[in-house]
Amino acid sequence: MSTISTEDYIKAIYKLEVRGEKATTSALASQLGVADASITDMIKKLSDKGLLHYERYQGVELTQQGVKMALGILRRHRLWEMFLVEFLAYSWDKVHDEAERLEHVTSAELEHAIDTALGHPTGDPHGDEIPTVDGKLPNRSCTALAAHEAGDVVRVLRVSDEDSAILQHAASLGVALNSRITVKQKMPFDGSLTIKIGKKEHFVSRQVADSIFVERV
Amino acid sequence: MSTISTEDYIKAIYKLEVRGEKATTSALASQLGVADASITDMIKKLSDKGLLHYERYQGVELTQQGVKMALGILRRHRLWEMFLVEFLAYSWDKVHDEAERLEHVTSAELEHAIDTALGHPTGDPHGDEIPTVDGKLPNRSCTALAAHEAGDVVRVLRVSDEDSAILQHAASLGVALNSRITVKQKMPFDGSLTIKIGKKEHFVSRQVADSIFVERV
């Protein structure tokens, strides 16, 4: 049983905060696969290190320092994803797991070298923005494909990289960054869709439609 | 205090065996910076895992499985070193520490992708041979520059990557792979040398002369 790194705790908290959810003990425990009590132990230590604010029974919130760490990790993660695609011919559904490991062993020099080699990219292969060195994260507004109605015409801005199988499936439908999608029908109950990409129509499950983020054109 | 990984134990043992030294408890302890007793504890566990042969008071020796692991790590280390130089414009004195971290988080796929991107290189930037996927390590014979006498003309095959400062210094003297060196004088007691590279003569300390490996031309 391997132990969870500080960076992984910070990431998990950040991920919840970004989703607008409160970083509660139980949410973190299920995210990280440890017991609730272990989370309580650990967040006390991280609080002592100044990475988060903790008040008993109230969940946690990252401090500025904690957010900075999270953005640093995210930056390295997304730079690696881009790098794997551009320099090592990875497909977009393979990069996430690899980047998940590499992000933790990346020095400032290496981060800089990758950034330079890529020509200072602003986004990764799934359309996620790459935080800048000084911790700015330009947040484009986009909506889940699942939130759209029949007749809407949209452009793909980003596809969640959490699930490799979904990415692979999306690619097989012709979904890529900047693809144009027309929503043909929306099923009333489960929210699945029929969409048109190029000349072809496809059925899209709710789960997939929740992973594709778009803007109206 | 961070704990030492299995891979680091195996590397340390391998390094001693390659140098022809016996992998004793104390040698490992000083290499890894832990107490002798900790080594005894750990080698018992590694022995149980089948990575090494251990008999009380007799030091250890890697099993076939242990050697295979060591060569895998070495392969990933050297591929990364080469990659950093070729794709990310690293200088040869910077790659070692970076590769030391990356080697531990490199999947078989990534190893393969790097190998392919580099066109299946056989050596790294310091002239070290890269073990093949199936664990073969073609061992060229070479001698330390320090072992040569005035008048010898040699070609640089490899420079030890252990000490970044030495690599940097060597480079500043014009030492690179395949450089031609003429030994002009050898100091009787400390073994330091005066050498000629190109049109210039340089003084070379014993420590540096021990890090440069050459063959007669």
Add this chain to the structure above:
DNA sequence: AAATGATTTTAGGTTCAACTAAATATCAAT
């Protein structure tokens, strides 16, 4: 406002890789 149910924390225990100090084995020199 009290009760109930869910969440969180506390208390105490386990494991793992370190540690120190004491005991034991090996080796080299007489």
Add this chain to the structure above:
DNA sequence: ATTGATATTTAGTTGAACCTAAAATCATTT
């Protein structure tokens, strides 16, 4: 062969990060 020096192992301890079970707190409903 004995001895003394050196190296190694054993025995017992610590600290970190996990665990379970019980106690405390919070939130919601009546």
